[in-house]
Amino acid sequence: MYTIKELQSIISEEIAKEIIQLNETDPKNLYEPISYALSMGGKRLRPVMVLLAGNLFSESIENAIPAALAIEVFHNFTLLHDDIMDQAELRRNSLSVYKKYNQNIAILSGDAMSIMAYNYLLRCNSSDHTGMIRLFSQTALEVCEGQQLDMDFESIMDVSIPQYMNMIRLKTAVLLACSLKLGALAVNAPEKSADLLYAFGLNLGIAFQIQDDLLDIFANPDKFGKKIGGDIVSNKKTFLLLKALELSDYRLKTTIQDWITRKECDEAIKIQAITGIYNELNIKSITEGYVNEFYQSALDILEEIELPGEAKNEILQLAGMIMTRDH
Amino acid sequence: MYTIKELQSIISEEIAKEIIQLNETDPKNLYEPISYALSMGGKRLRPVMVLLAGNLFSESIENAIPAALAIEVFHNFTLLHDDIMDQAELRRNSLSVYKKYNQNIAILSGDAMSIMAYNYLLRCNSSDHTGMIRLFSQTALEVCEGQQLDMDFESIMDVSIPQYMNMIRLKTAVLLACSLKLGALAVNAPEKSADLLYAFGLNLGIAFQIQDDLLDIFANPDKFGKKIGGDIVSNKKTFLLLKALELSDYRLKTTIQDWITRKECDEAIKIQAITGIYNELNIKSITEGYVNEFYQSALDILEEIELPGEAKNEILQLAGMIMTRDH
Numbered sequence: 031m032y033t034i035k036e037l038q039s040i041i042s043e044e045i046a047k048e049i050i051q052l053n054e055t056d057p058k059n060l061y062e063p064i065s066y067a068l069s070m071g072g073k074r075l076r077p078v079m080v081l082l083a084g085n086l087f088s089e090s091i092e093n094a095i096p097a098a099l100a101i102e103v104f105h106n107f108t109l110l111h112d113d114i115m116d117q118a119e120l121r122r123n124s125l126s127v128y129k130k131y132n133q134n135i136a137i138l139s140g141d142a143m144s145i146m147a148y149n150y151l152l153r154c155n156s157s158d159h160t161g162m163i164r165l166f167s168q169t170a171l172e173v174c175e176g177q178q179l180d181m182d183f184e185s186i187m188d189v190s191i192p193q194y195m196n197m198i199r200l201k202t203a204v205l206l207a208c209s210l211k212l213g214a215l216a217v218n219a220p221e222k223s224a225d226l227l228y229a230f231g232l233n234l235g236i237a238f239q240i241q242d243d244l245l246d247i248f249a250n251p252d253k254f255g256k257k258i259g260g261d262i263v264s265n266k267k268t269f270l271l272l273k274a275l276e277l278s279d280y281r282l283k284t285t286i287q288d289w290i291t292r293k294e295c296d297e298a299i300k301i302q303a304i305t306g307i308y309n310e311l312n313i314k315s316i317t318e319g320y321v322n323e324f325y326q327s328a329l330d331i332l333e334e335i336e337l338p339g340e341a342k343n344e345i346l347q348l349a350g351m352i353m354t355r356d357h
Numbered sequence: 358m359y360t361i362k363e364l365q366s367i368i369s370e371e372i373a374k375e376i377i378q379l380n381e382t383d384p385k386n387l388y389e390p391i392s393y394a395l396s397m398g399g400k401r402l403r404p405v406m407v408l409l410a411g412n413l414f415s416e417s418i419e420n421a422i423p424a425a426l427a428i429e430v431f432h433n434f435t436l437l438h439d440d441i442m443d444q445a446e447l448r449r450n451s452l453s454v455y456k457k458y459n460q461n462i463a464i465l466s467g468d469a470m471s472i473m474a475y476n477y478l479l480r481c482n483s484s485d486h487t488g489m490i491r492l493f494s495q496t497a498l499e500v501c502e503g504q505q506l507d508m509d510f511e512s513i514m515d516v517s518i519p520q521y522m523n524m525i526r527l528k529t530a531v532l533l534a535c536s537l538k539l540g541a542l543a544v545n546a547p548e549k550s551a552d553l554l555y556a557f558g559l560n561l562g563i564a565f566q567i568q569d570d571l572l573d574i575f576a577n578p579d580k581f582g583k584k585i586g587g588d589i590v591s592n593k594k595t596f597l598l599l600k601a602l603e604l605s606d607y608r609l610k611t612t613i614q615d616w617i618t619r620k621e622c623d624e625a626i627k628i629q630a631i632t633g634i635y636n637e638l639n640i641k642s643i644t645e646g647y648v649n650e651f652y653q654s655a656l657d658i659l660e661e662i663e664l665p666g667e668a669k670n671e672i673l674q675l676a677g678m679i680m681t682r683d684h
Contacts, residue, residue: 059505060505111465111468134442135505137441137442138501140468142502144471159487160487163475167476170472174465175383178465
C-alpha cells in the first residue's frame with residue numbers, strides 16, 4: 031500500500047499536470063482563475079481519501095485518480111463560490127479568486143469547475159460508472175443544501191442541535207463520505223465495503239466539523255492557523271453556541287443573546303465573556319463528548335470492513351490528520 | 358408523431374410537476390428560487406427539441422423527458438447566473454432571481470440547478486447513458502466558454518468575424534445541437550443520425566444567433582419583444598457591428614469607434630447614426646446572406662438523415678419557430 035505521504039505526492043503531481051494544461055486552454059479568463067484556485071494548495075485530504083479508499087482494495091489506483099481530481103475540483107469550486115458569498119478576500123493566505131480577478135469571473139469559473147468535476151469523473155472506467163456519477167451528483171446537491179442551511183442559520187436565533195447536525199452532515203460530512211466511497215467504486219470494491227466506508231466518512235466528517243467549532247476557541251494559538259475566537263466575533267451558530275443556548279437558563283440566555291445582537295463591542299471582551307459562559311456550562315467537555323461519540327462510531331464502522339490491519343492503519347492515520355486539523 | 362404544440366404541452370406539464378415538488382423540498386431558500394426561475398416560462402424550445410428528436414426515432418418519448426428537463430434546467434441556470442453577471446433586474450418581464458431574492462441565493466440556486474441537470478439526465482435509461490452525460494457535460498463547459506468569450510469581447514475592440522462565430526457557436530449553438538442529439542440518444546437512435554442532428558442544430562443555432570443580432574435593429578417593432586437598437590446603445594459586439602468595422606474605410610471606422618467610446622450621447626441619435634452606417638455598408642443584406650448560408654447548411658444536413666417526410670416537416674416547423682424568434 032501507498033503511504034499517505036505518497037498519495038499526497040501522487041495527487042499533487044496530477045493536479046500540477048492539470049494546472050499546466052489549464053494554463054494552455056482558452057479562454058484564458060475562464061481557465062486561468064481555475065488554475066489559480068487549484069494552485070492555492072492545501073493538504074488535498076479529500077482526493078487523498080479517494081486514492082486511499084481505492085488503494086484499500088486494489089494495488090493499482092490509476093482508475094481512482096480521475097475521481098480524486100473530480101472531488102478536489104468540486105471542493106475548490108465550493109470554496110470559490112463561498113468566498114464570493116462571504117465577500118472573503120483571502121483564501122489560504124492568498125487573494126481569493128473573487129478578489130484577484132472579479133466577481134463575474136469568479137462566478138463563471140466556479141460554474142465551469144463544477145462541470146469539470148463531472149468531466150473528470152467521466153474518465154473513470156469502473157463497472158459501476160453510472161453509480162459513481164449518481165453518488166457524486168447527489169452529494170454535490172447535498173453540499174449546496176448544507177451551504178444554504180448554513181446561510182439560513184445566520185438569521186435564525188433558535189437553531190436546534192439536530193438542525194445543526196443536519197447542516198454539517200450536508201455541508202461537510204457527505205463530501206468526505208463520498209470521497210471514500212468513490213475511491214472504492216473506482217476500483218470495483220465490494221458494494222458492502224464501499225457503503226461502510228461511506229458511513230465511516232460520514233461519522234468522521236461530523237466529528238471533524240464539531241471539532242472544528244471547538245478549535246475556534248480551545249485550540250493551541252501557536253498551532254491554530256486562524257485567530258482564536260473568530261466564530262464568536264462573527265456570531266457564527268457553532269455547536270458550542272447552540273449547545274450553550276440549549277443549556278443556559280433565562281439569565282445566561284439573555285446575556286448570550288445580548289452579546290450576539292450588540293452592534294459595537296470590544297472583540298476581546300466579547301470573546302472573554304462568551305468563553306466564560308461556555309466554561310460555566312461545561313461546553314468544552316460536552317462538545318468533546320460529541321466529537322468522541324461520532325469518532326468512535328466511525329471506528330466501529332471501520333472494524334466491520336474486511337481489510338488487513340495495515341490498510342486500516344492507513345485510514346486511521348488519515349482520520350487522525352483530519353481530526354487534528356493538520357491541513 | 359406528436360405535433361410541436363403537443364410536445365410543448367407535455368414538457369410544460371412535466372416542468373409543472375417538478376415545480377410542485379421543488380416547492381415542497383427543503384431548504385426553501387435553495388429550492389424556491391429554482392422553482393421561481395423555472396416558472397417564468399418561455400416557449401421551452403430546447404426541451405421540445407429534445408423530445409422532438411426522440412420522437413423522430415421512437416413513438417414513446419418517455420425516456421427523453423428527463424433529458425429534456427435536464428436541458429431546460431441547465432438553460433435556466435445559465436440565464437440565472439447571466440442575470441447576476443449583467444446585473445439584469447428583469448427576465449421575461451418578471452424580476453430576475455438575483456433581484457427578487459438576493460445575490461447569494463441566486464449564486465447558490467444556480468449552482469444547485471447545474472447539478473440538478475445532471476441528476477435529471479441520470480434518470481434516462483438509454484443504452485449509451487454515459488455517452489449522454491459526456492455530451493451534456495462537454496456542452497455545458499462549452500457554454501461557459503462561450504459566455505466568457507462574450508464577456509471578453511466587451512473590452513476588446515478588434516474582434517474578428519471568425520472569433521465572433523466561435524463565440525456564438527459555444528454560447529448558443531452547441532446547446533441547441535446537444536438538445537437534439539440527447540433526444541436521439543435517449544431513444545437509442547442510430548449514432549449517425551444523432552450526429553447529423555447535432556450538426557443540423559449547430560448550423561441552425563449559428564443562423565439563429567446572427568438573425569438575433571439582425572432583429573435588434575431590423576425587426577418589426579410591433580412584434581419584437583425588446584427595444585429596437587438596444588445592442589447599439591450598449592455597444593454590444595454584434596455580427597452587424599463587427600462586419601461594419603471589417604468593411605468600413607478609415608473614415609467610417611473612426612466614426613463608429615467614436616460613437617462606441619462616447620461617454621454620453623442621445624440614444625436615438627446614436628441608433629440612427631449607426632443604422633445609417635449599416636445601411637451605407639449594406640450590412641443588412643450581408644448579414645441575411647450569412648443567416649441564409651447557415652440555415653441552408655442546416656437544411657442540407659437534415660436531408661441526409663433517413664427519416665419520413667412527416668418527421669422532417671416537424672423539425673422544419675421547429676426550425677422556423679426558432680428563426681422567427683417566436684419565443
